[in-house]
Amino acid sequence: EPEVTQTPSHQVTQMGQEVILRCVPISNHLYFYWYRQILGQKVEFLVSFYNNEISEKSEIFDDQFSVERPDGSNFTLKIRSTKLEDSAMYFCASSTPRDPAKPSYEQYFGPGTRLTVT
Amino acid sequence: GNSVTQMEGPVTLSEEAFLTINCTYTATGYPSLFWYVQYPGEGLQLLLKATKADDKGSNKGFEATYRKETTSFHLEKGSVQVSDSAVYFCALTNTGGFKTIFGAGTRLFVKA
Numbered sequence: 001e002p003e004v005t006q007t008p009s010h011q012v013t014q015m016g017q018e019v020i021l022r023c024v025p026i027s028n029h030l031y032f033y034w035y036r037q038i039l040g041q042k043v044e045f046l047v048s049f050y051n052n053e054i055s056e057k058s059e060i061f062d063d064q065f066s067v068e069r070p071d072g073s074n075f076t077l078k079i080r081s082t083k084l085e086d087s088a089m090y091f092c093a094s095s096t097p098r099d100p101a102k103p104s105y106e107q108y109f110g111p112g113t114r115l116t117v118t
Numbered sequence: 119g120n121s122v123t124q125m126e127g128p129v130t131l132s133e134e135a136f137l138t139i140n141c142t143y144t145a146t147g148y149p150s151l152f153w154y155v156q157y158p159g160e161g162l163q164l165l166l167k168a169t170k171a172d173d174k175g176s177n178k179g180f181e182a183t184y185r186k187e188t189t190s191f192h193l194e195k196g197s198v199q200v201s202d203s204a205v206y207f208c209a210l211t212n213t214g215g216f217k218t219i220f221g222a223g224t225r226l227f228v229k230a
Contacts, residue, residue, distance in 0.1 A: 033217065043162070043207060045217040056216040091162060093218075105150035105169060105211040107218055111161035 002026045004110035006092050012116045013082055021077045021113045023092030032075045033093040033107060034067065036060070043091065049075065082117045089114050120145045124208045124221035131198055132229050139193040139224045141182075141208035149210040151175075151184050151191040152218070156205045165193075165206070203228045 005024045013019050025032050034046040048055040049067050066078045075094075079086055093107040125140040143151065153165040153175070166175030171186035180195045191208060208221040 031216075035218075042222045043209075043218075043220040045219065048216040058217075106152075106164065106167060107211070108164070109154075109162040 004092055004094055004108050006090075006110040006113050008113060009111065010114045010116070012118065015084060015117055016081050019079050019082055019115065021079075021090050021092075021115070023075045023077075023110055024073050025075055025092065025094030026096075026108055027073070029094035029096045029108070031055075031095045031107075032067075032069070033095075034077045035091045035093065035109075036088040037091065037112075038085075038088045046077075079115075082115075084117050087115055087117045120149065120210060120212050120219050122208050122210055122219055122221035124206075124224055126222070126224070127205075128225040128227055130227045130229065133200055134197045135228075137193070137195040137198045137202075137226070139206055139208075139226070141191045141193065141221060143189050143191065143208075143210050145189075145210055145212065147212065149212055151182070152209045152211070153180065153182055153191070153193050154207040154209055154220075156207065156223070158204070162207070198226070198228045200228045200230050202226060 007022045032049045035043050037043045045058050047057040047061045047067055064080045068076050089112045091112045092110040095107045121144045123142050150169045152167045154162045155165045156162055166177040168175040168184035171184055174183045182191050182193045184191055205223045205225045207223045209218050211218045
């Protein structure tokens with residue numbers, strides 16, 4: 001069964017450093033998402049991406065964050081200058097179109113990347 | 119705005135007990151509703167879903183019915199196992215489908 005994969009599984013970085021989290025969505029999916037889960041808290045939406053542009057973003061997704069689909073398979077989340085409060089599990093998800101204009105409601109999640117900022 | 123509220127945990131049950139985890143939602147339009155499960159140290163797995171009113175989602179002995187009149191999607195299982203110990207998240211996807219909104223999660227412990 002196709003699945004979403006994420007690398008690395010765990011990333012440790014120092015405050016102020018840039019990090020790039022990588023995701024390979026399911027191959028025929030066209031909608032891509034990032035979520036984060038601070039330890040012990042709820043899963044929060046960050047951003048959705050379709051047709052090489054951001055469809056929707058939350059207030060968490062400020063100028064320090066960016067997303068990119070650099071090639072036909074990868075989807076990345078970049079944090080330009082990490083802060084201690086960026087420490088969290090980051091989940092990538094993807095979904096397939098329900099019709100040409102709208103994504104399927106069902107999103108498939110990857111296993112997550114645990115980011116630790118020290 | 120859209121939101122999901124689920125019962126606080128942790129919930130501790132003995133094996134073979136009946137499980138109910140309550141979930142209510144607030145949404146505009148006609149959202150789809152989901153239950154996700156997160157086992158210790160792992161990512162999110164879709165457990166079951168329902169896309170319209172009165173739909174019943176089911177999987178691995180778990181069930182939930184989309185109740186529009188009470189805006190609820192309670193998770194039930196008739197007989198829990200130790201292996202069901204995990205965190206359960208109720209969630210909805212809004213009409214546009216661009217994001218999933220999660221509840222706070224309910225941790226379930228099942229004792230042998």
